Amino acid sequence: MIDCLLHEARAAGVQLLARNGIEQARKLESGDFELTLSDRSTTVCDRLLLATGGSRAPTGAEIAQSLGHTILPPVPSLFSLHVETPWLRSLPGVAAADVEVSVPETKLRERGPLLITHNGVSGPAVLRLSAWGARELAQWDYKFPLRLNWMPDIDVASELQLRRNTQPKKHVVNSPIAPLPARLWEQLVSAAGIPDETLWTNLTRAHSLNLQVLLTRCELPVDGKTLNKDEFVTCGGVNLREVNFKTMESRLVPHLYFAGELLDIDGITGGFNFQAAWTTGWIAGRAMGLGSAGASPAVFGAPPKTFRER
Ligand SMILES: Cc1cc2nc3c(=O)[nH]c(=O)nc-3n(C[C@H](O)[C@H](O)[C@H](O)COP(=O)(O)OP(=O)(O)OC[C@H]3O[C@@H](n4cnc5c(N)ncnc54)[C@H](O)[C@@H]3O)c2cc1C
Known part of the structure; x- marks a missing residue:
């Protein structure tokens, strides 16, 4: 050309x-x-x-x-977000196919694939959010809460109840809700305070609620963006x-x-x-x-x- x-x-x-x-x-x-x-x-x-x-x-x-x-x-515009949260940082390279990302109390909301990186989160959903929110995010010096719904099309409360009813003797940590990657599920279960040995039948109401919140309204504190040279x-x-x-x-x-x-x-x-x-x-x-x-x-x-x- x-x-x-x-x-x-x-x-x-x-x-x-x-x-x-x-x-x-x-x-x-x-x-x-x-x-x-x-x-x-x-x-x-x-x-x-x-x-x-x-x-x-x-x-x-x-x-x-x-x-x-x-x-x-x-x-x-078009940059990845820096997040320190330890459980997330332990998952570099893990991708979720359809995640809704949003910033609470704003109109910023995008949906699509999300990639967990060594520094935080990236992928089309995050890049699009950074493009539409370029000016607002700059005003906040790239420090804001990012909310993630890891499975926007799924009735998570019903899915959790279904597992409690149909597989009571299985370990919670070993039975992810599809299509969530197994490693991400394990970390979310752990972040919800659910011990590895917990069976579905023993899952307390409080723990179940924690997990539901992490799956549908997971809040990550963003404390920066990728360095200037990486922006597109x-x-x-x-x-x-x-x-x-x-x-x-x-x-x-x-x-x-x-x-x-x-x-x-x-x-x-x-x-x-x-x-x-x-x-x-x-x-x-x-x-x-x-x-x-x-x-x-x-x-x-x-x-x-x-x-x-x-
Ligand atoms: C890492 C990266 C990845 C990207 N990926 C994508 C992508 O996948 N899809 C997409 O759509 N966009 C992507 N972009 C953005 C895209 O490259 C730019 O939006 C596009 O190239 C802009 O075209 P342009 O002609 O306006 O400017 P440029 O391509 O930047 O060209 C400007 C030219 O002007 C010259 N110039 C500057 N100042 C002077 C001067 N004073 N005198 C003479 N010449 C001068 C420069 O040397 C340069 O050759 C990406 C950008 C980067 C950095």
């Missing part, structure tokens, strides 16, 4: 300055842009597309700001209100265009960020091309991403 794009670019006479970053952009009275490159040389173009990615490369946002745009402060995307960037989405042109500065993660766009997992980058890049490129045949546009950054607006 890279070769294909490079070939087409060459065929169209595009000049590539791959080792030359843009450091500044100034709007001239003529309406053109004067660009200062990292080798201190300057060049002039009549249209400018900024596609410099997320907050790891801040120059693009600084240039947009210097041209009058508002930058919504970048916060991480950034929430924040150029304010979408200041961009015409039909052309990706700035509403404030004529002939200035934006694409990709530099915009305040971040998608959930599954390729939506790439799609948003590619789609906005295509729209911008097309609008620039149709806008002024024969002129000389400058594109800094990479081509662009289904996305959602905040």
Whole structure:
């Protein structure tokens, strides 16, 4: 695909300055842009597309700001959560296929596969929660209670009663409710204070209630997120209100265009960020091309991403 794009670019006479970053952009009275490159040389173009990615490369946002745009402060999106709880930490690599994760007293609620890691919890359900809650979670400095329903489709109280009735002489610790992984069940049974030797017939009402709560409303104290370099995307960037989405042109500065993660766009997992980058890049490129045949546009950054607006 890279070769294909490079070939087409060459065929169209595009000049590539791959080792030359843009450091500044100034709007001239003529309406053109004067660009200062990292080798201190300057060049002039009549249209400018900024596609410099997320907050790891801040120059693009600084240039947009210097041209009058508002930058919504970048916060991480799509990250795993750090949890110290010892019984959970003893289960790295264990995955549950369908878990509902939520933050009490908020609207944040997601459902899907969950992976227990060396540091806490990850997997699609957690990553999606981190994307939709990116700003709230940042405000709380990533310290909040995370509630898990390990089996959202199952009437856990009835399942526990069924086992008490049908297999009274079996050990509780050895008879998990499917589809919960056996090792996770063992730890939940232990966390509920149920001794290993307990048979279903001997399970006290209090212990049964503890287990039911841990299975359906298990609260884990989150005390951080994965380190910055592990995050996939950034929430924040150029304010979408200041961009015409039909052309990706700035509403404030004529002939200035934006694409990709530099915009305040971040998608959930599954390729939506790439799609948003590619789609906005295509729209911008097309609008620039149709806008002024024969002129000389400058594109800094990479081509662009289904996305959602905040
Ligand atoms: C580890 C990881 C995994 C990911 N996995 C997925 C995934 O599975 N699915 C998904 O949809 N998304 C994923 N993403 C996110 C996705 O990669 C980005 O959203 C997407 O690449 C953004 O595209 P972009 O073109 O806007 O920016 P980028 O791909 O970041 O490209 C920006 C380009 O601009 C250049 N640049 C920056 N500043 C300047 C400057 N001043 N002058 C000149 N050039 C400059 C940079 O060198 C870079 O080449 C992942 C990201 C990471 C980090």
